[in-house]
Amino acid sequence: MSIARSFFRDEHEAFRASVRRFIEDEVLPHHEAWEEAQIVPRQVWRRAGELGLLCPNLPEEFGGMGVDWLFNVVVIEEMAKAGVTGPGSGFMVHSEMAAPYILTGGSDALKREWLPRMARGEAIGALAITEPGAGSDAKAIRARAVRDGDDYVINGQKTYISNGQNADLFIVACKTDPDAGARGVSLILVDANTPGVERGRNLKKIGLKAQDTSEIFFSDVRVPVANRLGTEGGGFAMMMTKLAQERLTQAVRSICVAEVSIEQTVSYTSERKAFGHSIADFQNTQFTLAQLSAETTALRVFTDWCIGRFLDGALTPVEAAKAKLLVTDLHCKVVDQCLQFFGGYGYMLEYPIARAYTDARITRIAGGAAEVMKQIIGRDLFNQKN
Numbered sequence: 001m002s003i004a005r006s007f008f009r010d011e012h013e014a015f016r017a018s019v020r021r022f023i024e025d026e027v028l029p030h031h032e033a034w035e036e037a038q039i040v041p042r043q044v045w046r047r048a049g050e051l052g053l054l055c056p057n058l059p060e061e062f063g064g065m066g067v068d069w070l071f072n073v074v075v076i077e078e079m080a081k082a083g084v085t086g087p088g089s090g091f092m093v094h095s096e097m098a099a100p101y102i103l104t105g106g107s108d109a110l111k112r113e114w115l116p117r118m119a120r121g122e123a124i125g126a127l128a129i130t131e132p133g134a135g136s137d138a139k140a141i142r143a144r145a146v147r148d149g150d151d152y153v154i155n156g157q158k159t160y161i162s163n164g165q166n167a168d169l170f171i172v173a174c175k176t177d178p179d180a181g182a183r184g185v186s187l188i189l190v191d192a193n194t195p196g197v198e199r200g201r202n203l204k205k206i207g208l209k210a211q212d213t214s215e216i217f218f219s220d221v222r223v224p225v226a227n228r229l230g231t232e233g234g235g236f237a238m239m240m241t242k243l244a245q246e247r248l249t250q251a252v253r254s255i256c257v258a259e260v261s262i263e264q265t266v267s268y269t270s271e272r273k274a275f276g277h278s279i280a281d282f283q284n285t286q287f288t289l290a291q292l293s294a295e296t297t298a299l300r301v302f303t304d305w306c307i308g309r310f311l312d313g314a315l316t317p318v319e320a321a322k323a324k325l326l327v328t329d330l331h332c333k334v335v336d337q338c339l340q341f342f343g344g345y346g347y348m349l350e351y352p353i354a355r356a357y358t359d360a361r362i363t364r365i366a367g368g369a370a371e372v373m374k375q376i377i378g379r380d381l382f383n384q385k386n
């Protein structure tokens with residue numbers, strides 16, 4: 001099923017080997033314990049930082065390796081293939097969702113203060129957009145940032161925030177002008193140690209169990225205006241651009257899980273016997289896996305095309321929405337149909353396919369629900385504005 005992928009060079013493959021070693025030696029033996037604890041310990045983040053796994057593509061002057069984004073892709077792919085969704089999701093939020101906002105919208109001082117620490121794994125980043133009353137409709141958020149001299153004073157509540165327990169910094173979407181709709185949204189970097197920031201519960205989820213996900217409360221949190229990312233009122237527009245990166249990243253993860261799940265199912269059904277045959281001998285098994293394999297190959301090609309577009313700085317939000325819509329849908333279909341071939345074993349969490357199944361469901365919701373992806377694509381088709 002594997003297809004030739006032309007853009008990775010020797011240095012990417014050498015890096016891939018070191019990411020694999022890290023996963024085998026320092027992640028897999030502990031992942032179950034982290035799932036029970038619902039968090040990845042901070043020393044693992046620091047170790048990942050030492051090895052260059054966090055924000056690899058940051059420029060060297062801001063603590064990164066100054067390499068291309070394919071190095072980030074390697075980290076995402078290897079975590080996805082190994083099924084280690086604790087660091088897999090946590091690192092992704094940190095490197096692909098938090099750091100890029102600071103790099104694009106932060107002042108030089110802000111970048112120098114936070115990005116090197118993020119690359120070293122000493123400061124963990126989180127993105128706080130969603131609220132109990134506003135998820136898909138991000139411009140309906142109610143968190144307020146009111147200007148007071150050289151500060152903003154922030155009040156509000158966020159929920160489902162990935163890395164919420166571990167985070168040292170939150171990129172918070174706030175209303176700076178509640179009457180201006182999408183143009184009244186601004187993004188502000190908040191140090192988690194600022195008085196008035198409070199973490200709520202570490203939420204219990206059906207999947208991604210080793211990834212901490214929390215409510216966060218902001219009560220009269222005073223933050224310098226210099227912590228704003230981008231212009232006042234420019235937060236929504238920046239989110240629309242950066243969400244394309246997040247959506248592509250999700251597709252990169254999902255296509256790997258689909259590929260690995262098919263491989264695992266081919267291998268399991270070749271061994272497992274029923275009615276005097278291997279399960280793989282049933283035409284139903286072969287036809288089902290053949291169909292999934294064909295669809296996965298097609299979307300692997302599309303995902304790689306989107307990676308290429310992103311590397312060229314040309315990936316559009318509509319292309320990213322198409323990738324997320326189709327690849328996450330396929331991801332969920334593959335893990336469901338593959339689990340079926342494992343029978344009862346597939347329902348046991350010690351089997352990777354069982355974990356893959358519970359971890360998959362979020363991909364069609366977070367980072368924009370499937371229906372929101374269709375809305376983005378539909379508006380483009382009919383030439384309508386957001």
Ligand SMILES: Cc1cc2nc3c(=O)[nH]c(=O)nc-3n(C[C@H](O)[C@H](O)[C@H](O)COP(=O)(O)OP(=O)(O)OC[C@H]3O[C@@H](n4cnc5c(N)ncnc54)[C@H](O)[C@@H]3O)c2cc1C
Nearest residue numbers: 127128129130134135136160161162365366367368369371
């Ligand atoms: C595990 C997890 C991690 C997350 N991490 C983060 C994070 O780090 N930071 C953050 O800010 N948020 C995070 N989220 C929030 C996530 O992005 C939202 O859950 C998502 O955007 C959907 O918002 P909602 O849950 O409020 O659902 P709602 O907006 O209430 O939507 C519910 C459902 O309504 C339907 N729907 C919505 N809009 C439309 C439409 N336009 N047309 C048709 N149907 C529609 C869809 O079926 C949708 O699933 C996370 C969520 C989870 C569960």
